[in-house]
Amino acid sequence: MAAFGLESLPIDTNVFNLFVAGALGMLLGLEREWSNKSAGIRTFTLTSLLGVAAAIVGGPVLLATGGLLVLVQGVLLGARGLLAEATSPVRSVDSAATDDSVHSTATDDSVHSTATEDAADEGGSLALTTSTSLLVAYAVGVLVGTDYVLVGVVIAITSSFLLVLRRELHAFANRLSHREVRSAAEFAIIAFVVYPLLPAGTYGPWNAIEPRLIWMLVIAVSGIGFANYALMQRYGGRGMLVTGFLGGLVNSTAVIGEIANRAKTNVDTFGLAVATILIADAAMAVRNLVIVVAFVPQSAFGVGLPLGLIAVGGLLLTGYERTWRGEMELDLDSPFSSANALTFGLLFLVVLVVTAGAQQIFGTAGFLVTSFLSGLLSSGTTTTTAVSLASTGQVSPAVAAQGVLAGTLASILVKVWLAVGINRDLFRPVVLRSAYLSLLGLVGVLGVQVL
Template sequence: MMEGLPPVVSWPPLQTLMRLTLALAVGLFVGLEREWRGKEAGLRTFGFAALLGGMGGLLGPNFALLSLALLGVLLCFLNWQSLRANGGAELTTSAALLVTGFTGVLCGLGHTVTPAAVGVTTAGLLAWKERMATFSHKITAEELRSAILLAILAFAIYPVLPAQPVDPWGLIEPRAAWVTVILIAAIGFVNYLLWKMFGTHGVEVTGFLGGLVNSTVTVAELANRVRETSGRLLDVAYRGVMLATAAMALRNAVLLGLLSFRALVDSAIPLVLILLSSTGLALVRSRVEATPGAEPPALPLKSPFSLPSALKFGLIFLALQVVGTVGQTLLGRWGFYAVSAVGGLVSSASAVASAASLCANGTISPTTAGVGAIIASLASAAINFILVARVSEQRSLTLRLGRALGVVMLLGLVGALVQTRLPEFLPNTPGSPGLIEPHQP
């Protein structure tokens, strides 16, 4: 007796149509860029490749592998034809076709967000070819080494560090400290790359992005330019210093949010006041008093990530963490505030990271950590004012910045006072101005 054919696989029509439609949409989206560039594999080829992967995903793992193998054969013919025509292989298009085939398989298996995100990313990498090439050619050997060193410290050294405290008092945790060091350095390095890309388009961008990298270097250079030009860049320096102060507050807020979100919530009011007042005073002044023909200064910022800078951040962070813990144990939160003020004079980023780390470990309350971060930020602003007063040698600029930074510091202190009083008026608000009480057995 002749056996019958195997039963037909029952696929829900609507779900099947949705999966294949998504695969086709992703393929067409990526292929649109290749078609626009006049490549041999364009809109239709990418659409077919995504559909092939989608049907393979629907039929099962074996058919998915077969569809990708067939796509590999297609790529061999594509590159062979390209080599015969112009002597060059279509490596970028081939890689994009392979990725598109895999996204089709994901769509066939029922995934939605992942293939869509991969498709958008692929199209972006293809479309930003010129910008990425220009950016990579501008990177110096020192900056490339800095990026490689950052990766080594993050992925090679971090896993081998002890996760538990190494001292009898439980103050030094190498792995936790190293995470904070890498975080601070990575933020500075990314901001440095942004400054290189956009920092020459005006004093506003220069001052703000320079402040994200290193506000002290930015302010010192602006003041030095004022002295060299005999005061012709007073307005430029004023706006740059105020925007560098705003950038410093924004960077510290990001550090707080990444290391201890509760500490950021309990310091939101003063941080917002510092950020808005610094930015507002800079913009108002720039509209009222503009210096005709004033060129934005070229800041001599170097890559903030290197082995010496990483070790410096680590030593400052550990010192502040140890001294802050001892200070709050002996003198209460006022001892911790004093340590935060001194730390802000040296490195506000390290002081803020130390406060957030102590809060995350349960040593201090979120409100105490937030106030300590505000004090460190205001101390950094005070140091910037002292730098301008000593380096610029311009009394008018010193007075203008003194008034402006005085307003910023006053608003920050008022905001901190309001933030600490909020729990009294809102009983459900988390956090209290004191330290976390030790657990009672």
Template sequence: MTELIQTLWPWSAFVISLAIGLLIGLERERSPAAKAGLRTFSLVALAGTIGALLGDRTGQPWLLAAGLLILGGMMIAAYLRGEEAEDPGTTTIAAVVVCYGLGAMIWYGLYDIAVALAITATALLYFKTELRGASQRLSRKDLVSILQFAVLSFVILPVLPNQEYGPYHALNPHHIWLMVVLISGLSLVGYAALRLGGHRYGTLLTGFFGGTVSSTATTLAFARNSKENPHLTGIAALIILIANLVVLLRISIVIGVVMPGLWLPLSSMLLGGLLAGSAFVYLLWRRQEERPAPPELVVANPAEIRSALSFGGLFALVLFAAAWLNDVVGKQGIYAVALISGLTDVDAITLSSLRLYELGNLGTKQTAATILIALLANIVFKCAMASGISGLALARQILPGMAAVAGGLAVAWWLI
């Protein structure tokens, strides 16, 4: 594709610009108040390419900027002369400016980025109603937490030193905080999806998004719901099992991001547990004669500064303890840490074991065993918690499913 574009250059530049203008213009044509549609946006994209061409060939880069000023002025004047007071037209004017810039990018050979941005811009324009509704459903606290996540990612992370400190050189502030950003980001995506519509789509998505945010919180919440409303026991069991299957998906994503070289062997182990658990969830789903709507799941925003600091501290502690015990008593040391820390949090020990693998302290089989022990400890803890809160009715439904997950994980690990 790239070679074909280069062969047909410069005609292909104008063809791609025309396609971008038609794409954005097609969406704007739907808006009665918009004073620019298919023809206008197509011409604007072509004008951007022409401006870039002339500036490039004549050595006068100001021609491109002059074209942008002329187009912007014309669009503003068109809206000032208009009669529609309900729409100031700022969105369309902004879209014209973007379209002009995309046309210029095409001439400079940035067609991959330009096409991706054109699709993104069209989606933003098309989903106006959904985006507005989403922003209205988020509370002030949610928006503050999103801003806090931005601070975690773009303010704190860049200034942290990227070097090892402490005994065993196990503590790297930049690496630790990067893992905090990764886990908080994954959880925040699930939290936002849960807040924006997960409850409206029933059991499967409630369990999926609940597990993305916090499988422990989801297990606790629905164990309580099962105790208070015994007729919801079947639905509660399904949601708890689904949420805990999502833990395996989360870990697979984390491994793929942090240590891609280990993704295949470790994900094969996780896949064993996922397949075994999914088969049981399917059977349990088929046995449900009645599927009432699940109660709303209320969880804390995972991107809050306090939550991030708590996970960062836990991760640093687990990382140091694992490195120390690995040095003192060998591989059994990290297995002990996995057993203890896995009771409440699998992410921290997973990241710690990946870090030790990177430092050469663990092999593939030992890293997989560490994650397996943490997962098994986590499964036992959640089964005990759910059974202790809700009683035998819930326990009879979740214990076989959790046992299936544990058995699938163990068999798959043995085959690594």
């Protein structure tokens, strides 16, 4: 009750929990009812009410008995769905897809006349989804009954979301290659297995190395790239603006190399190449800004204005090109692997120590010069280094923001060199527009100092 600010209401806590559990059970059962499953709104609501009642009365025996009853019911429903699959003709994919548009008025606990959608869609494996959802509904009721209301709400909403998006999730999973699935597993290992094993505290020269923070930044950078790779796989074919931006978050160098090569062999894509480079710069600025805001929020304003201007400027210049409506397909590999993560981590560690030493020996000027030079290799490395040094107190948030901007400007310069190295005809338009973006970043720095 206190978590929702309702402790002053004249409502008994147990009564309130009963209403919350019933509402969450109805939410979970709504999608099952709409999909014509064997258990719907009534069954799920009663199951959640059973859980909250068992929790309110208390006693491990009663809780275990209620859970066992729900488990048995779930097993029976799962067996029922599998039996329906075995005794009913298999529907075609097209007819199965119509279940979402043609909804019958069958009652809560009745069996669908054409067998369950679960069995038709996934060979019976999804028949277990309803059974598992019943256990979730019971657990949600128990959590609410023991005053873990917020936890129960989050679990119920998340579970309902997964049920509603089941087709999209299955389609996404089926499009993944073995390498991409392996990358996801490796990412889970470095995020949830390696990180807890690292020691806390600062170590090494100038106490600049904080293992847990370094690894968390590696996870953050890898996660941003992997998430945007997944988005690009799903939405990347919908135009240059989407593909270029998401591809820039994954691997801006690969994006620019691809489009510059295409412009070299096809003059019709020349304007598209310029626009893609601009949108990749905007994506880089957004990524760096997200990392800073997430880990050093006190630097948000100092870095937000310059990087925000670069991102907005890149988008506006892209629109000015009037060629971003062209199509561009990118064949990028998954950006994450354990080898890539270790490589980035080692590079980050070297840059971190060198930058910390430059700051200690030469002051702010040494830090900024080193940040610019490391930005020539990777603006992501520069950003994570500045964040790490600000978190350990080596530099102030304001100086860290300046270092992030220095690395970002250096990365813009590298993109110019890369594009021109592939296609010399891109020199004038790319240099001119990149200068505009750099100028916007500097204006942002001046604006921060004035404000």
